[in-house]
Amino acid sequence: MSENGGRVLILEEINQQPGDRVALVSIDKIVTYRQLQTWVQDMAAWLRHTDVRCVAMQSDNSVEWVIIDLACQAAGIVFIPVPPFFSQSQFLALLQSAQPDLVIFEQADFLNFQAIDFPLTGLTAYKTHFRQRALLPENTSKITFTSGSTGEPKGVCLSLENQYRVAKSLTKAVAVDAPNHFCLLSLSTLLENIAGVYAPLMCGGSVVLAREETRGFSGSRVTSVQNMVHSISSTEPNTLILVPELLQLLIHAIDCGWVPPKSLSFIAVGGSKVAPQLLRRARQLGLPVFQGYGLSECGSVVCLNHASAANDHLVGAPLEHVSVDIEDGELIVNGNAFLGYLNRPQTWGQNQVRTGDLARIKAGQIEILGRKSNLIINSYGRNISPEWIEAELLATGMFQQAVVFGDAQAYCTAIVVPLNSHVTPQQITTTLQTINQSLPDYAQVKAHLSLSSPMTCESGLYTSNGRPRRGRIEALYLSELQQLYPSTGRKEYHHEFI
Numbered sequence: 205m206s207e208n209g210g211r212v213l214i215l216e217e218i219n220q221q222p223g224d225r226v227a228l229v230s231i232d233k234i235v236t237y238r239q240l241q242t243w244v245q246d247m248a249a250w251l252r253h254t255d256v257r258c259v260a261m262q263s264d265n266s267v268e269w270v271i272i273d274l275a276c277q278a279a280g281i282v283f284i285p286v287p288p289f290f291s292q293s294q295f296l297a298l299l300q301s302a303q304p305d306l307v308i309f310e311q312a313d314f315l316n317f318q319a320i321d322f323p324l325t326g327l328t329a330y331k332t333h334f335r336q337r338a339l340l341p342e343n344t345s346k347i348t349f350t351s352g353s354t355g356e357p358k359g360v361c362l363s364l365e366n367q368y369r370v371a372k373s374l375t376k377a378v379a380v381d382a383p384n385h386f387c388l389l390s391l392s393t394l395l396e397n398i399a400g401v402y403a404p405l406m407c408g409g410s411v412v413l414a415r416e417e418t419r420g421f422s423g424s425r426v427t428s429v430q431n432m433v434h435s436i437s438s439t440e441p442n443t444l445i446l447v448p449e450l451l452q453l454l455i456h457a458i459d460c461g462w463v464p465p466k467s468l469s470f471i472a473v474g475g476s477k478v479a480p481q482l483l484r485r486a487r488q489l490g491l492p493v494f495q496g497y498g499l500s501e502c503g504s505v506v507c508l509n510h511a512s513a514a515n516d517h518l519v520g521a522p523l524e525h526v527s528v529d530i531e532d533g534e535l536i537v538n539g540n541a542f543l544g545y546l547n548r549p550q551t552w553g554q555n556q557v558r559t560g561d562l563a564r565i566k567a568g569q570i571e572i573l574g575r576k577s578n579l580i581i582n583s584y585g586r587n588i589s590p591e592w593i594e595a596e597l598l599a600t601g602m603f604q605q606a607v608v609f610g611d612a613q614a615y616c617t618a619i620v621v622p623l624n625s626h627v628t629p630q631q632i633t634t635t636l637q638t639i640n641q642s643l644p645d646y647a648q649v650k651a652h653l654s655l656s657s658p659m660t661c662e663s664g665l666y667t668s669n670g671r672p673r674r675g676r677i678e679a680l681y682l683s684e685l686q687q688l689y690p691s692t693g694r695k696e697y698h699h700e701f702i
Contacts, residue, residue: 359546475585
């Protein structure tokens with residue numbers, strides 16, 4: 205299939221749906237497939253007339269977001285969804301790295317670009333004047349930026365064909381005819397973008413869009429479980445996409461009296477490891493959850509469990525557009541590999557993706573065992589390098605040692621050793637609060653354990669060259685670390701349901 209064919213197939217399959225059927229729904233708009241086609245064509249024409257090659261957009265979930273995304277495809281323009289949780293420094297680094305011609309935002313007071321007239325209301329467009337062009341692999345259609353495990357956003361370049369293959373495979377794997385899908389995650393999340401927008405629209409479904417406050421979010425975190433479950437109840441979706449932290453919150457909401465809508469028929473859960481007991485508990489409470497696995501470098505979803513073959517220890521079989529191998533215990537994905545990383549030509553032209561995940565194959569199903577590296581993936585699906593945060597902590601001069609944890613958890617914690625005995629608990633707390641102000645919310649240290657004496661090489665907790673042995677440290681202090689993630693921590697939401 206040609207790259208041009210990828211573009212035609214995504215939009216053509218959307219445009220083949222009955223024109224009077226509802227495609228998009230928001231609080232103030234109901235958009236039919238016929239209207240969507242017209243609006244996408246009009247926006248594509250405007251983009252061509254404005255002589256744009258690359259568009260970066262940071263916006264809440266909206267009808268306009270989907271229109272601009274599809275219009276960029278129609279016009280052959282690179283589209284960069286900017287995550288709403290990016291800090292200002294991360295966002296500016298993204299701009300310097302990608303150097304888009306046009307940036308579209310709801311609010312961006314810190315930009316020094318000149319605003320231009322823009323045909324869609326509620327958004328402001330700025331024309332940029334970067335002197336150099338970013339280095340992009342041929343056929344780049346979308347650049348999805350990871351949360352940046354070291355704080356520096358990393359641009360994954362995808363073709364239209366990459367995205368189409370995943371969406372098409374998902375329509376077959378999920379097998380829900382014309383689903384009503386509610387986008388609970390931000391549209392800048394590649395998983396929601398492809399599985400939550402493209403796949404439903406390609407099979408005649410409706411996509412329901414709501415702003416983050418309505419969904420109970422602020423940035424990357426849930427701040428109101430009541431708003432979140434109310435939005436699910438009021439939209440009565442057939443399908444949802446969750447990260448493990450959201451699944452835990454829904455389970456807690458049910459325990460507190462919430463009744464999920466009977467319309468739900470398929471809830472995909474991915475982003476980081478999901479405990480089998482959590483999946484079983486969810487099903488017992490009436491949530492039809494199925495674990496999946498994927499990564500941006502593969503265009504999002506690689507594997508997905510489904511009703512006929514669900515095993516809570518596994519992430520399902522590979523979707524039809526990919527195959528997998530195991531090399532030295534590591535999962536290797538063949539087919540649909542990303543084009544390469546932005547501005548890193550040495551990464552271009554790959555045919556397979558080394559995932560960095562340890563895995564094994566059981567009767568064609570994949571079991572993920574853990575990470576080869578130290579990379580933390582929190583329960584919201586955000587990638588975090590512990591070394592990045594540890595460096596920030598040590599740079600304060602307050603600590604002689606700092607080790608960060610948080611894999612599959614809602615937030616980061618740290619074991620710290622104060623520089624000397626004169627450092628008070630209040631000074632440690634104040635220092636952490638100061639550091640957190642400079643970190644994006646998903647990387648902030650929300651709790652800590654302070655040790656009175658250093659962890660040593662002799663005790664087996666550090667290497668001879670001063671690196672922490674994370675597994676041993678975690679095992680030794682497991683009980684204390686677990687207390688930093690108290691099960692009672694979710695009681696703060698309880699009164700919302702009583």
